[in-house]
Amino acid sequence: MTNAEYYDFGGVLVEFKQEQLKQYSLIMEEWAPKEASIAIAVGDQYIYYLARGHGLHIKEGQKFQTNSIADLVLRKGCRTEAVLVDTFSQAPYFGIGYPIEINGEKAALVVILPPHHSVPLTAPYKFLTGKQEDEWKPIPIEKVSHIESLQKKTWFYANKEPYKTSIPLKDLQLRLPDSFLRIHRSYIVNISFIDRIVRDFSSNLLVQLLDGTELPVSQSYMADVRSALGF
Incomplete structure (x- = not known):
């Protein structure tokens, strides 16, 4: 990614600076576990993705799925968390999403974690x-x-x-x-x-x-x- 990226939102090009997106990522890295991946979504697509220990098949510019954490945050406008399943790999994951604003655009900051971070520890099946x-x-x-x-x-x-x-x-x-x-x-x-x-x-x-x-x-x-x- 260069110093700035332009994304098309309904025919309008919006600029997002790399340094600005990294600032949000660095803030989340302060408290997020090392295995957490971090994504930022605006409009109907991801504009930033930092893959760490536990990640999904996400690329910058990729449209997010309906009922994903990013979709729920942008539609509801509030903090959202849930255990979901990646439709590509069918692997469960735990996501936490926060509504933010970038350049006047509503955005979602998403932290992606292994499912055990939300599911209470339960004895394995006997x-x-x-x-x-x-x-x-x-x-x-x-x-x-x-x-x-x-x-x-x-x-x-x-x-x-x-x-x-x-x-x-x-x-x-x-x-x-x-x-x-x-x-x-x-x-x-x-x-x-x-x-x-x-x-x-x-x-x-x-x-x-x-x-x-x-x-x-x-x-x-x-x-x-x-x-x-x-x-």
Whole structure:
């Protein structure tokens, strides 16, 4: 970014100086945790983004999503906080937004944090209760090999048997033990059930489970998988 950027708002070019935007960022850095990312939005787009430990797929000039923290702050004109899901990676995050004004334009200053900063610490699941036909069965969490989101329904698997649960994948992720790893917007795996990691014909990573199940690793989770498994 140069010393100043011009953004088009309804045919009117508005100038935003880099130094001015950085001042807001520096103020937030004074109290925000090191893993927090910081964004500033005006009109219908982001005009500044500082990616740190926990961030989203945001670029300067990118339009923000409806019902995102930036959108809610600009529509309501008040401080807003919520746990939301990034539509690109399907990863949950905690956002805090503040209404500010830059060059006479209403703006939103957004701090993006991991979800545990807002969700009360809750004991990890010891079991999941799944449904098969007209029966419900509690399954010890250590016997669950992987969890899948399919056609807006959530399924988990134990001994290759599928069980349906009413808990969305994003909510399950917040209370699963550390042995579970998100590898895709649609899959979470129990590391204890991973047999090997291989590449497919397109050089994408595949996780092979002990029961022979193969699950893809998406690009957005590649770094997390490599970090968690140390390769």
